[in-house]
Amino acid sequence: MEDWSVLDLARDPVPGDPAQIQTLAARLLREAQYAEQHASRLGQVAANSADLRMQGDYAPLFQQRLAQLPQQAAVLGPAHESCGRALITYAQTLEQAKIESRAALSRGLQADAQYKAALQQFCTLAPGFWYTGNWRELDEPFALRYTQYQRPEVRAAAARVGAYAAQAEGERQDAATVARQAARVAAEAEERCAEAIRAAMPAPGGSSATAASGGGDDAAARTTALLAVRGAARGAAPGLARRSVSTRGAGASKPPWAPxxxxxxxxxxxxxxxxxxxxxxxxxxxxxxxxxxxxxxxxxxxxxxxxxxxxxxxxxxxxxxxxxxxxxxxxxxxxxxxxxxxxxxxxxxxxxxxxxxxxxxxxxxxxxxxxxxxxxxxxxxxxxxxxxxxxxxxx
CATH class of the missing domain: 3.40.140 (Cytidine Deaminase; domain 2)
Structure with missing residues (x-):
């Protein structure tokens, strides 16, 4: 299991599986082709509705509805294709961000090992020195202050070790910055993908979601799209059907109550x-x-x-x-x-x-x-x- 704590991170800053996203994108592009084929066939049927030779009271209503179907179906192909293209772009960005974050982790682990080795060496040069936790303040000025009463050659060696430790710590912090930047790039790509999917969602009547939605509906559609992107990245569909919340047993009989x-x-x-x-x-x-x-x-x-x-x-x-x-x-x-x-x-x-x-x-x-x-x-x-x-x- 990867240890991201070396970069001061609790977990992988760029989660998700680009391969899963690419798989879903390919499926959507196939669906786009099928949708365009079906829309074309519906158009042909509607154009030749007279050949159906329908009679009776139902015939005018049926022909009216039939004439509307090609227009409604026409938006499905482009919508599927737009979503597929958006997912492909997101997958490519996510993959690159994951490469950069893992390179940063490797760099951070190496720098951390170098710092800890320098810290151990400093302990041998400065008897009585001790530290607690993940102490990272060893540098040349600290080494010189701590060994100010030692022999000159010891102070010189401690100063070199301190400078080396500071350099290693700087490398670790730079790696942490790269990992956080990769996380920001992935998050921004996710938002762009969700926005593209939201915009491509066909609304009732065949118009785009962008044109049809208002404030609250727009926010809900945006969130739904974001869930879809995250579900694709994790290889799971985000269930949005209503679900009740299960209890964890009988409640406490006295305070303090849960805030x-x-x-x-x-x-x-x-x-x-x-x-x-x-x-x-x-x-x-x-x-x-x-x-x-x-x-x-x-x-x-x-x-x-x-x-x-x-x-x-x-x-x-x-x-x-x-x-x-x-x-x-x-x-x-x-x-x-x-x-x-x-x-x-x-x-x-x-x-x-x-x-x-x-x-x-x-x-x-x-x-x-x-x-x-x-x-x-x-x-x-x-x-x-x-x-x-x-x-x-x-x-």
């Missing part, structure tokens, strides 16, 4: 902005809980999500919301706050507070549990989300 906040969407909201906002709010809620941490609530998880139709954001924790209520995962509590339809929410990462070996409390990422994998599609979570093994997502 939950909701935030209305601003005019002109976008899917990317709401998801980023939801994820940040969840991290903040987890961090704020440290000051009131007790053993009984120490196992809580925190998550944020937004409603794909309204843009409303909710953030909350797992547990019981009120006396007499059932207990839910954080995802369930948040979903209920956004209307209770498990098919109309997009979740950010889940977070938890864990006690470290030194006794300090720290906010950490938490994988999606097996039960939540059964309640929601993987495409309904932020890119790169972690998940417990052995669940319905097949990890």
């Amino acid at each position: 939950l906040d909701t935030y209305l969407a601003a005019p002109g909201w976008t899917a990317a902005e709401q998801l980023q906002r939801a994820d940040q709010l969840a991290m903040d809620m987890a961090r704020n809980s440290i000051s009131t941490y007790i053993k009984r609530t120490g196992s809580r998880s925190y998550v944020g999500a937004y409603n794909t139709e309204t843009g409303e954001v909710a953030v909350g924790s797992s547990g019981t919301r009120a006396p007499g209520a059932s207990s839910y995962c954080a995802e369930g509590n948040v979903c209920n706050a956004l209307g209770g339809d498990g098919g109309k929410v997009i979740f950010g990462n889940a977070y938890a507070v864990e006690r470290q070996a030194d006794g300090a409390l720290k906010v950490v990422g938490k994988p999606v549990c097996i039960k939540c994998q059964a309640d929601y599609s993987e495409a309904q979570f932020i890119e790169g989300v972690e998940a417990d093994r052995g669940g319905p997502w097949g990890r």
Whole structure:
């Protein structure tokens, strides 16, 4: 398993499978050909409707409807082709971004190994020196300060080691920057692909989705397209049918109750902005809980999500919301706050507070549990989300 923590990342910054996207794109292009063939045949039938020699009261209505079919069918071929071309472009960009991010990871791992080797060498030159955690501040000035009372030759050697360590750390940070840039490129390509798919969606009456949709409908269509792109990248279709949220058993009998906040969407909201906002709010809620941490609530998880139709954001924790209520995962509590339809929410990462070996409390990422994998599609979570093994997502 790839260790992205060396680049200060919790997970793969460029998730997704370009091959899966290319497969779907090829299928859409084939469907485009079939649709154009069918539209042509319908046109021929409609043009020769007189040859059908229909009689009776139903004949005029039938001929009217038949005449409308070629126009309605004509948009399907171009729509499928536009979606297929958009996916091909996205797959190519995603593949290049993955190459760059993995090259950055390799570079970061090498730089990290060099820094750690320098750190070990400095420890031999500076008896009594110790550090905790992932300390990365060794450089030439620090080495000279720490060995100021050592012999000149020791100080000189320590200075060289410090300079080497600083160079290695600089390489690691540069690699981290490249990985984050690759993630931004992939995310922007995903948004462009979703926008192209949204624009190509035929609307009732044969017009494009762009011309037919308004504010709320436009946002919903944009989100639907984004889910489709993510589902293609993961080799799964994003289920958007209404789904209920399963409970996690009887609720607690006494407080503290699970916290939950909701935030209305601003005019002109976008899917990317709401998801980023939801994820940040969840991290903040987890961090704020440290000051009131007790053993009984120490196992809580925190998550944020937004409603794909309204843009409303909710953030909350797992547990019981009120006396007499059932207990839910954080995802369930948040979903209920956004209307209770498990098919109309997009979740950010889940977070938890864990006690470290030194006794300090720290906010950490938490994988999606097996039960939540059964309640929601993987495409309904932020890119790169972690998940417990052995669940319905097949990890």
